[in-house]
Amino acid sequence: MTVAIIDYGSGNLHSAQKAFERAARESGHAAExxxxxxxxxxxxxxxxxxxxVGAFADCRRGxxxxxxMVDALTEAVRRDGKPFLGICVGMQLMATxxxxxxxxxxxxxxxxxxxxxxxxxxxxxxPHMGWNNLHPQAEHPLIADIPLGPSGQNAYFVHSYAxxxxxxxxxxxxxxxxxxxxxxxxxxxxxxxxxxxEKSQKLGLKLxxxxxxxxx
Amino acid sequence: MxxxxxxxxxxxxxxxxxxxxxxxxxVDAGDPVEAAKAYDAAGADELTFLDITASHEERGTxxxxxxxxxxxxxxxxxxxxxxxxxxxxxxxxxxxxxxxSINTAAVTRRAFVREAAEKFGDQCIVVAIDxxxxxxxxPEKWEIFTHGGRNPTGIDAVDYAREVVSLGAGELLVTxxxxxxxxxxxxxxxxxxxxxxxxxPVVASGGVGSLDDLVAGVRDGHASAVLAASIFHFxxxxxxxxKAHMAAAGLPMRMD
Numbered sequence: 001m002t003v004a005i006i007d008y009g010s011g012n013l014h015s016a017q018k019a020f021e022r023a024a025r026e027s028g029h030a031a032e033x034x035x036x037x038x039x040x041x042x043x044x045x046x047x048x049x050x051x052x053v054g055a056f057a058d059c060r061r062g063x064x065x066x067x068x069m070v071d072a073l074t075e076a077v078r079r080d081g082k083p084f085l086g087i088c089v090g091m092q093l094m095a096t097x098x099x100x101x102x103x104x105x106x107x108x109x110x111x112x113x114x115x116x117x118x119x120x121x122x123x124x125x126x127p128h129m130g131w132n133n134l135h136p137q138a139e140h141p142l143i144a145d146i147p148l149g150p151s152g153q154n155a156y157f158v159h160s161y162a163x164x165x166x167x168x169x170x171x172x173x174x175x176x177x178x179x180x181x182x183x184x185x186x187x188x189x190x191x192x193x194x195x196x197x198e199k200s201q202k203l204g205l206k207l208x209x210x211x212x213x214x215x216x
Numbered sequence: 217m218x219x220x221x222x223x224x225x226x227x228x229x230x231x232x233x234x235x236x237x238x239x240x241x242x243v244d245a246g247d248p249v250e251a252a253k254a255y256d257a258a259g260a261d262e263l264t265f266l267d268i269t270a271s272h273e274e275r276g277t278x279x280x281x282x283x284x285x286x287x288x289x290x291x292x293x294x295x296x297x298x299x300x301x302x303x304x305x306x307x308x309x310x311x312x313x314x315x316x317s318i319n320t321a322a323v324t325r326r327a328f329v330r331e332a333a334e335k336f337g338d339q340c341i342v343v344a345i346d347x348x349x350x351x352x353x354x355p356e357k358w359e360i361f362t363h364g365g366r367n368p369t370g371i372d373a374v375d376y377a378r379e380v381v382s383l384g385a386g387e388l389l390v391t392x393x394x395x396x397x398x399x400x401x402x403x404x405x406x407x408x409x410x411x412x413x414x415x416x417p418v419v420a421s422g423g424v425g426s427l428d429d430l431v432a433g434v435r436d437g438h439a440s441a442v443l444a445a446s447i448f449h450f451x452x453x454x455x456x457x458x459k460a461h462m463a464a465a466g467l468p469m470r471m472d
Contacts, residue, residue, distance in 0.1 A: 012314075014311075015286035018286070018287045018288075054337035129417050131221065149248075154470045173224045197238060199292050199314065204290060
């Protein structure tokens with residue numbers, strides 16, 4: 001099985017690759033993890049991961065700057081139904097629009113906007129940075145066998161903007177930061193995490209392992 | 217609920233871990249990658265590498281150490297020391313750092329903070345503030361010092377904190393140069409004054425001698441995270457002991 005981590009100039013993907021390789025070993029999945037900017041390789045891969053750090057508009061611009069990549073992604077994920085995982089801004093790019101600095105169109109795979117987090121408690125710091133719990137809203141293979149909820153394991157977040165899906169059914173897990181904040185979205189063969197599974201130690205490696213075995 | 221982060225700091229020189237007492241008398245104490253792995257296994261919430269001598273010995277930061285650590289530890293990693301240019305930051309991020317801390321370069325050229333934040337995003341730009349108390353009166357005053365605490369700048373620390381946040385710093389690492397290495401606790405008034413003045417998380421640093429110091433940094437200093445080196449590195453306390461102590465004091469901690 002080939003897993004394509006899409007390289008579009010957004011941050012370090014070497015450590016993400018290492019995390020996926022370790023998760024594959026620990027979960028017993030034979031997977032070749034490839035970091036690539038080649039649209040043909042994305043079309044041929046069995047699973048696709050879209051990472052992303054920085055600002056929404058920069059990431060969108062970066063993705064558009066790779067010739068043929070958005071088309072390849074759309075074919076692989078939307079037409080061929082390959083399992084897809086967006087991470088952080090990679091997850092936010094699944095939305096209809098990003099509102100960071102200016103309005104930027106997303107891929108519109110999950111209807112909704114990516115807007116600034118506004119905690120009810122004004123003393124809470126922005127960015128939302130650090131480890132927080134996940135509160136599942138449904139069952140899903142991606143979060144199987146991971147202890148979640150208030151006393152469960154934590155995931156590592158670092159973000160100031162968050163995706164609020166128009167359809168609440170697209171929200172697989174929330175976190176709490178002065179109010180509910182979307183932590184995982186899932187719809188059909190697509191999923192996305194606002195947190196960084198590749199930086200989330202136990203929880204992260206388990207979730208990546210689950211993604212590698214997911215048969216939507 | 218968001219957890220308070222415990223961040224062991226590895227001061228690195230020539231590829232080895234050292235910890236200075238008030239930035240002098242460096243004591244060699246280990247391999248940074250092995251230390252990072254041990255902290256990862258012990259439940260550290262993040263790691264920080266500071267190439268403490270880079271600024272005045274004109275050395276680059278330890279890209280190889282960063283890369284080997286990032287390959288082995290699946291937790292957030294901040295790297296600082298001698299970061300002067302956008303290219304320095306890019307190299308560190310490509311080696312596997314999640315955040316890069318800027319110190320002297322931000323003091324000498326404030327626009328660098330904005331350039332870095334615009335290029336890589338606020339979330340990965342930490343500004344490290346080394347401050348010394350210059351007035352104990354009311355209100356207390358602190359001033360920015362550079363080059364390991366040797367050079368005064370005349371810049372008010374709280375004004376500076378506000379300014380770098382407005383330019384795009386996503387986090388502040390605040391070190392009391394009076395307290396660093398003394399094991400007498402954080403400069404709580406400094407931490408609280410800066411934390412209350414800015415919208416971004418503050419990491420408290422400099423002076424931890426006991427586990428109660430860590431609690432005070434958060435409860436009284438309003439820090440979002442606590443950084444310590446010696447107490448962990450010389451085995452005085454483990455990260456797990458620190459987190460258990462902080463949890464017992466009522467702070468939200470990640471005990472996964």
